[in-house]
Amino acid sequence: MSGEALLGFAAVCQRYEDGSRGLEGCSLSIRPGSRNALLGRNGAGKTTLLLHGVGLLRPTRGQVEFQGRPLDYSRAGLRQLRQRVGLVFQNPERQLLSASVYEDVSFGPLNLGLPEARVRQRVEAALAAVGLTDCRERAVHQLSFGQKKRVCIAGVLAMEPELLLLDEPLAGLDGPMQREFEALLEQLAGQGITILLSTHDVDFAYRWADELHLLSEGRCLASFPARELPRQQALLAAAGQALPAVLGLHRRLADLGLLPAEPPRSLDALLAALDGAAPDLKRNPA
Amino acid sequence: MLIDRCAHASPWRRISPAAKGLFALAALLGAYLAPSPGLALGLASGLALLTLAGARVPLPDYLRAAAPALGFLALGCASLLFSLGGPEGFSPRLLPEALDPAVRLGARSLAALAALLFLVLSTPLPHLIALLRQLRCPEVLLDLMALCYRMLFVFACVFRDGRTAQAARLGHAGAWRSLRSLGLLAAGLLPQVWLRALELHQAAQLRLGDGPLRFLAPNFPRARQELAWAAATSLGLLLGLGALA
Ligand SMILES: Nc1ncnc2c1ncn2[C@@H]1O[C@H](COP(=O)(O)OP(=O)(O)O)[C@@H](O)[C@H]1O
Ligand SMILES: [Mg+2]
Numbered sequence: 001m002s003g004e005a006l007l008g009f010a011a012v013c014q015r016y017e018d019g020s021r022g023l024e025g026c027s028l029s030i031r032p033g034s035r036n037a038l039l040g041r042n043g044a045g046k047t048t049l050l051l052h053g054v055g056l057l058r059p060t061r062g063q064v065e066f067q068g069r070p071l072d073y074s075r076a077g078l079r080q081l082r083q084r085v086g087l088v089f090q091n092p093e094r095q096l097l098s099a100s101v102y103e104d105v106s107f108g109p110l111n112l113g114l115p116e117a118r119v120r121q122r123v124e125a126a127l128a129a130v131g132l133t134d135c136r137e138r139a140v141h142q143l144s145f146g147q148k149k150r151v152c153i154a155g156v157l158a159m160e161p162e163l164l165l166l167d168e169p170l171a172g173l174d175g176p177m178q179r180e181f182e183a184l185l186e187q188l189a190g191q192g193i194t195i196l197l198s199t200h201d202v203d204f205a206y207r208w209a210d211e212l213h214l215l216s217e218g219r220c221l222a223s224f225p226a227r228e229l230p231r232q233q234a235l236l237a238a239a240g241q242a243l244p245a246v247l248g249l250h251r252r253l254a255d256l257g258l259l260p261a262e263p264p265r266s267l268d269a270l271l272a273a274l275d276g277a278a279p280d281l282k283r284n285p286a
Numbered sequence: 287m288l289i290d291r292c293a294h295a296s297p298w299r300r301i302s303p304a305a306k307g308l309f310a311l312a313a314l315l316g317a318y319l320a321p322s323p324g325l326a327l328g329l330a331s332g333l334a335l336l337t338l339a340g341a342r343v344p345l346p347d348y349l350r351a352a353a354p355a356l357g358f359l360a361l362g363c364a365s366l367l368f369s370l371g372g373p374e375g376f377s378p379r380l381l382p383e384a385l386d387p388a389v390r391l392g393a394r395s396l397a398a399l400a401a402l403l404f405l406v407l408s409t410p411l412p413h414l415i416a417l418l419r420q421l422r423c424p425e426v427l428l429d430l431m432a433l434c435y436r437m438l439f440v441f442a443c444v445f446r447d448g449r450t451a452q453a454a455r456l457g458h459a460g461a462w463r464s465l466r467s468l469g470l471l472a473a474g475l476l477p478q479v480w481l482r483a484l485e486l487h488q489a490a491q492l493r494l495g496d497g498p499l500r501f502l503a504p505n506f507p508r509a510r511q512e513l514a515w516a517a518a519t520s521l522g523l524l525l526g527l528g529a530l531a
Contacts (some may be wrong), residue, residue, distance in 0.1 A: 054492055079494055087492055093443070094485040097493075099436045100412040103501035110502060111494035119502055137504055139294055139410060141439035159493065 005029035006163055006194055007053055007085070009220070011062035014052070022048040022057065024218035030163070030196055030211075035189045037205035037226075038198040040215030041240040046198035047090065049215065050165045053196070054087045083112065086156035090167040092148035101127070101143070101151050102136045108159040126158035130184060146177040153184070164188065166197040170204060182208060202236070206244040207266035214239035230263050246270050289351055289406055298341040298408040302509035303417040305516035310405035312520030316527050317397030325530055326393035329523075333400035341408035351407060355399050363392045411435050416503035429499045437482070444478055445471065 008029040014022040023045050030036050038046045051057045052064050055071055055078045063070045066081060089095045098104040105126055109119040127133050130150040140148065149169070156164065169185070170178050185208065189195055199205050205212055206229055214221040216239045224232055230247055246267050253259045253270075259277055264270040293299060298306070313333055320326035337343050366388040369379050406414075412432070419428050452467045490499065506512070 056488060056492070075496075078491075082492055082494055089489065093440055094482070095489045097436070097486060097490055097495070097499060098412065098432060098501050099439070100410070100501075100504075102504045103412060103416075106502035107490075107495060107500070108493035110500045116502065120505070123502065137299070139290070139412070140436070141443075142294060155493065 006032040008065040012059040013061040014059050021218050026219050028213050028220040028223050034210045036196040036211045037209035038213050044215040045218040053165050085163045086161035087165040088152050092152045095152045096140050101138050105154045105158050122158045126154040130154045146173050163194045202241045203244045292343050292347050292407045293410045296341045296408045302506035302512045303409050303413040305512035309516040310401050313401035317394050323389045323393035326397045330397040330400040333404050337404045343407045359395050363388045
């Protein structure tokens with residue numbers, strides 16, 4: 001398994017300086033090209049795990065591996081790693097370095113040592129990917145929270161990483177903005193970028209991810225394909241997560257014989273199935 | 287913040303900062319060389335008009351941006367014009383012989399002020415920093431400027447959140463409590479600043495930045511023509527002033 005993994009955690013233990021637990025025997029692996037969601041309550045260790053993924057934290061026991069090889073924490077080793085793995089923090093304020101959008105996005109590719117023309121291409125492409133081309137001349141502090149998050153993502157995309165780590169990408173966004181972000185994540189995954197994101201939104205994780213990793217108290221309770229989630233209720237409860245709303249609804253409707261037994265992944269899919277399975281219901285709502 | 291808002295709203299922000307910088311420099315020179323107070327005043331009003339009509343800076347904002355400098359200027363001229371102390375104690379007295387230098391100084395300073403306002407109200411600071419970088423200003427200084435500028439807004443944000451949180455818990459009911467709250471906030475801000483600095487450093491490392499902070503400014507596609515225009519106008523301005531002398 002670890003042979004084919006892009007990023008792997010092998011029994012990683014780590015404590016913070018003040019003695020509080022970061023990770024405690026955490027093992028999981030990320031397949032190349034997959035969409036992964038880390039699910040866990042507050043304090044489960046999601047952020048900590050992502051920081052390990054880019055070598056900002058170091059395990060005291062166990063090891064983090066990239067393409068099967070343990071991370072090299074030397075300056076050159078980290079530089080190499082960070083050319084291939086990008087992290088987007090939860091709070092955009094902690095990541096934006098320049099006051100102007102265009103400049104900030106140019107920071108990474110300039111540090112890669114690319115010639116100016118290549119840098120400009122990459123900046124334009126990254127801004128286009130997150131839908132911010134019109135904002136390229138704006139000052140960062142004039143942007144909304146959602147737009148700042150997009151700038152952060154563009155700043156990382158401009159380095160063309162193979163693996164993108166996102167800490168709570170949907171937190172703090174309103175409903176329509178969350179939809180837009182989901183579309184963006186969809187598009188990035190479609191380009192073949194491997195994505196690992198943390199969330200405590202089980203509905204979103206269930207409809208978006210290929211692979212779910214349940215985190216609790218610094219360890220990974222289980223990893224399984226998202227479509228198996230309906231059969232993993234006990235584990236879900238152990239990680240402090242509720243069942244996705246769509247599953248409860250589906251079960252009732254299936255019990256009533258209105259839907260086939262195979263559960264849908266999202267509310268939209270459920271509605272579509274309902275339209276297809278029970279056309280009379282739709283025609284005659286009363 | 288006011289200046290920043292104007293600069294980012296001005297349609298002239300898209301003009302190459304080098305062109306605007308050159309013109310502002312010529313105008314400054316013109317202010318210094320202006321042979322008579324009348325010409326300097328003319329230059330000042332011309333520049334003000336250009337900023338208001340050309341760069342579309344709203345008049346109230348313009349006045350508010352100019353007010354502090356104007357206050358200083360008025361004070362300076364007044365101190366030239368009046369003598370406070372006399373042999374018979376405190377008695378403000380107009381000095382007729384100082385009228386001429388005071389008017390000249392005032393008019394020139396107004397023109398110089400108008401030239402600077404023209405530049406800063408139509409050019410966002412990041413563009414100015416990029417221009418200074420082109421002019422080979424020391425890297426450290428520019429990084430500092432860029433970081434200060436960015437941090438200013440980060441702190442304004444932290445500060446505002448703190449204020450709001452305090453106000454929500456009645457921290458500002460009454461002047462005394464208000465002062466106490468402000469003190470608490472200031473004390474709380476310091477560790478936050480420290481933390482933020484560390485975090486930003488980490489973030490820079492993640493994008494492979496461990497040397498000077500290097501950014502690429504947006505392209506100004508018509509920079510060449512604009513610069514030529516600015517050079518021509520500047521030359522015209524200075525020659526005109528010379529001819530009128
Ligand atoms: N900088 C830090 N210093 C000390 N303890 C920390 C720090 N960051 C996180 N922790 C602790 O590590 C544990 C995991 O935190 P975190 O990874 O932030 O969880 P999550 O992102 O899942 O909410 C928590 O118990 C938290 O208190
Ligand atoms: Mg977290």
